[in-house]
Amino acid sequence: MGKPNTRPEGNPDTVDILAAWYELIVWNDDVNTFDWVIESLMEICHHTLEQATQCAYIIHFKGKYAVRKGSYELLHPMKEALIDRGIQATLSTCGEEV
Template sequence: MSTKEKVRERVRTQETTPANNEIVVYNDDVNTFDHVIETLVRVCDHTPEQAEQCSLIIHYNGKCTVKTDIYDKLKPQCIQLLAAGLSAEII
Protein backbone atom coordinates (compact mmCIF):
# COMPACT_ATOMS: atom_id res chain seq x y z
CA MET A 1 0.00 0.00 0.00
CA SER A 2 1.13 3.51 -0.69
CA THR A 3 0.47 6.55 1.37
CA LYS A 4 -0.90 9.56 -0.43
CA GLU A 5 -0.57 12.97 1.03
CA LYS A 6 -2.58 15.90 -0.08
CA VAL A 7 -0.92 19.26 0.08
CA ARG A 8 -2.78 22.51 -0.11
CA GLU A 9 -1.02 25.74 -0.66
CA ARG A 10 -2.40 29.17 -0.41
CA VAL A 11 -0.69 31.51 -2.73
CA ARG A 12 -0.97 35.20 -2.19
CA THR A 13 -0.82 37.28 -5.25
CA GLN A 14 0.04 40.88 -4.93
CA GLU A 15 -0.69 43.12 -7.82
CA THR A 16 2.14 45.38 -8.75
CA THR A 17 1.91 48.33 -10.99
CA PRO A 18 3.42 47.24 -14.28
CA ALA A 19 6.19 49.29 -15.78
CA ASN A 20 4.02 50.12 -18.73
CA ASN A 21 5.65 53.32 -19.94
CA GLU A 22 8.53 53.28 -22.36
CA ILE A 23 10.91 55.70 -24.00
CA VAL A 24 10.89 55.38 -27.76
CA VAL A 25 13.70 56.92 -29.79
CA TYR A 26 13.02 57.74 -33.44
CA ASN A 27 15.33 57.80 -36.42
CA ASP A 28 16.50 61.11 -37.85
CA ASP A 29 18.96 62.26 -40.47
CA VAL A 30 20.94 64.43 -38.06
CA ASN A 31 22.55 62.30 -35.35
CA THR A 32 25.43 59.91 -35.97
CA PHE A 33 25.51 56.34 -34.74
CA ASP A 34 28.31 57.25 -32.33
CA HIS A 35 26.30 60.09 -30.82
CA VAL A 36 23.21 57.90 -30.35
CA ILE A 37 25.28 55.09 -28.81
CA GLU A 38 27.16 57.42 -26.44
CA THR A 39 23.92 59.10 -25.38
CA LEU A 40 22.14 55.81 -24.68
CA VAL A 41 25.08 54.59 -22.61
CA ARG A 42 25.23 57.83 -20.62
CA VAL A 43 21.50 58.49 -20.15
CA CYS A 44 19.88 55.05 -20.15
CA ASP A 45 22.72 53.05 -18.56
CA HIS A 46 22.97 50.79 -21.59
CA THR A 47 26.02 48.68 -22.24
CA PRO A 48 27.87 49.70 -25.41
CA GLU A 49 26.59 46.55 -27.13
CA GLN A 50 23.01 47.24 -26.07
CA ALA A 51 23.24 50.84 -27.26
CA GLU A 52 24.71 49.75 -30.60
CA GLN A 53 21.89 47.26 -31.14
CA CYS A 54 19.30 49.93 -30.32
CA SER A 55 20.93 52.37 -32.74
CA LEU A 56 20.75 49.79 -35.53
CA ILE A 57 17.09 49.05 -34.76
CA ILE A 58 16.37 52.79 -34.77
CA HIS A 59 18.12 53.17 -38.12
CA TYR A 60 16.46 50.23 -39.89
CA ASN A 61 13.00 50.21 -38.24
CA GLY A 62 12.59 53.93 -37.67
CA LYS A 63 12.20 53.62 -33.91
CA CYS A 64 13.18 51.55 -30.88
CA THR A 65 12.04 51.26 -27.28
CA VAL A 66 15.17 52.03 -25.28
CA LYS A 67 13.84 52.00 -21.71
CA THR A 68 10.77 50.70 -19.87
CA ASP A 69 9.80 51.83 -16.38
CA ILE A 70 7.35 53.99 -14.50
CA TYR A 71 6.71 57.45 -15.92
CA ASP A 72 8.40 59.36 -13.08
CA LYS A 73 11.71 57.56 -13.65
CA LEU A 74 11.55 57.90 -17.44
CA LYS A 75 10.77 61.61 -17.60
CA PRO A 76 14.26 62.90 -16.61
CA GLN A 77 15.91 60.41 -18.96
CA CYS A 78 13.67 61.43 -21.84
CA ILE A 79 14.46 65.09 -21.16
CA GLN A 80 18.18 64.30 -21.34
CA LEU A 81 17.73 62.42 -24.62
CA LEU A 82 15.87 65.39 -26.08
CA ALA A 83 18.54 67.79 -24.79
CA ALA A 84 21.15 65.67 -26.58
CA GLY A 85 19.24 66.19 -29.85
CA LEU A 86 17.59 62.78 -30.15
CA SER A 87 13.95 62.41 -31.15
CA ALA A 88 12.30 60.63 -28.22
CA GLU A 89 8.98 60.39 -26.42
CA ILE A 90 7.40 58.51 -23.53
CA ILE A 91 4.47 56.34 -24.51
Protein backbone atom coordinates in the same frame (compact mmCIF):
# COMPACT_ATOMS: atom_id res chain seq x y z
CA MET B 1 -7.74 45.55 0.61
CA GLY B 2 -5.59 48.21 -1.13
CA LYS B 3 -5.73 49.42 -4.72
CA PRO B 4 -4.06 46.99 -7.16
CA ASN B 5 -1.74 49.67 -8.57
CA THR B 6 -0.21 50.71 -5.26
CA ARG B 7 2.76 49.23 -3.45
CA PRO B 8 1.75 47.75 -0.10
CA GLU B 9 3.53 49.45 2.77
CA GLY B 10 6.46 47.51 4.15
CA ASN B 11 7.04 45.39 1.03
CA PRO B 12 9.67 47.06 -1.20
CA ASP B 13 9.80 44.03 -3.51
CA THR B 14 6.23 44.51 -4.74
CA VAL B 15 6.20 46.13 -8.18
CA ASP B 16 3.78 48.93 -8.99
CA ILE B 17 1.67 47.30 -11.71
CA LEU B 18 1.03 50.50 -13.67
CA ALA B 19 4.62 51.75 -13.40
CA ALA B 20 5.97 49.10 -15.77
CA TRP B 21 3.74 50.11 -18.68
CA TYR B 22 5.82 53.01 -20.00
CA GLU B 23 8.31 52.82 -22.85
CA LEU B 24 10.97 55.33 -23.83
CA ILE B 25 10.85 55.52 -27.63
CA VAL B 26 13.78 56.92 -29.63
CA TRP B 27 13.07 57.93 -33.21
CA ASN B 28 15.35 57.79 -36.24
CA ASP B 29 16.51 61.01 -37.89
CA ASP B 30 19.02 62.10 -40.51
CA VAL B 31 20.91 64.39 -38.12
CA ASN B 32 22.42 62.40 -35.27
CA THR B 33 25.30 59.99 -35.81
CA PHE B 34 25.35 56.39 -34.60
CA ASP B 35 28.19 57.29 -32.23
CA TRP B 36 26.20 60.15 -30.67
CA VAL B 37 23.09 58.01 -30.17
CA ILE B 38 25.14 55.14 -28.75
CA GLU B 39 27.03 57.44 -26.37
CA SER B 40 23.75 59.06 -25.27
CA LEU B 41 22.03 55.73 -24.62
CA MET B 42 24.99 54.57 -22.56
CA GLU B 43 25.17 57.75 -20.47
CA ILE B 44 21.46 58.48 -20.06
CA CYS B 45 19.80 55.06 -20.19
CA HIS B 46 22.72 53.17 -18.64
CA HIS B 47 23.00 50.74 -21.55
CA THR B 48 26.12 48.71 -22.19
CA LEU B 49 27.99 49.41 -25.43
CA GLU B 50 26.43 46.29 -26.96
CA GLN B 51 22.88 47.23 -25.90
CA ALA B 52 23.25 50.81 -27.13
CA THR B 53 24.70 49.66 -30.47
CA GLN B 54 21.86 47.20 -31.01
CA CYS B 55 19.29 49.87 -30.16
CA ALA B 56 20.91 52.34 -32.58
CA TYR B 57 20.74 49.86 -35.45
CA ILE B 58 17.13 48.95 -34.71
CA ILE B 59 16.22 52.65 -34.56
CA HIS B 60 17.98 53.23 -37.88
CA PHE B 61 16.32 50.35 -39.74
CA LYS B 62 12.86 50.34 -38.08
CA GLY B 63 12.44 54.10 -37.61
CA LYS B 64 11.94 53.92 -33.85
CA TYR B 65 12.59 51.63 -30.90
CA ALA B 66 11.60 51.32 -27.25
CA VAL B 67 15.04 51.62 -25.68
CA ARG B 68 13.87 51.37 -22.07
CA LYS B 69 10.78 50.36 -20.09
CA GLY B 70 9.79 51.42 -16.61
CA SER B 71 7.93 53.97 -14.54
CA TYR B 72 7.10 57.45 -15.72
CA GLU B 73 9.26 58.84 -12.93
CA LEU B 74 12.26 56.86 -14.21
CA LEU B 75 11.77 57.49 -17.92
CA HIS B 76 10.66 61.12 -18.08
CA PRO B 77 14.07 62.57 -17.05
CA MET B 78 15.77 60.22 -19.54
CA LYS B 79 13.45 61.41 -22.30
CA GLU B 80 14.20 65.05 -21.48
CA ALA B 81 17.96 64.38 -21.38
CA LEU B 82 17.83 62.74 -24.82
CA ILE B 83 15.82 65.65 -26.22
CA ASP B 84 18.38 68.08 -24.74
CA ARG B 85 21.00 66.25 -26.82
CA GLY B 86 18.94 66.70 -30.00
CA ILE B 87 17.63 63.13 -30.08
CA GLN B 88 13.91 62.74 -30.72
CA ALA B 89 12.38 60.74 -27.87
CA THR B 90 8.86 60.19 -26.57
CA LEU B 91 7.14 58.18 -23.85
CA SER B 92 4.33 55.81 -24.64
CA THR B 93 1.91 53.72 -22.64
CA CYS B 94 -0.64 51.24 -23.95
CA GLY B 95 0.28 52.27 -27.51
CA GLU B 96 -0.24 56.00 -26.92
CA GLU B 97 2.44 58.67 -26.74
CA VAL B 98 2.46 60.90 -23.65
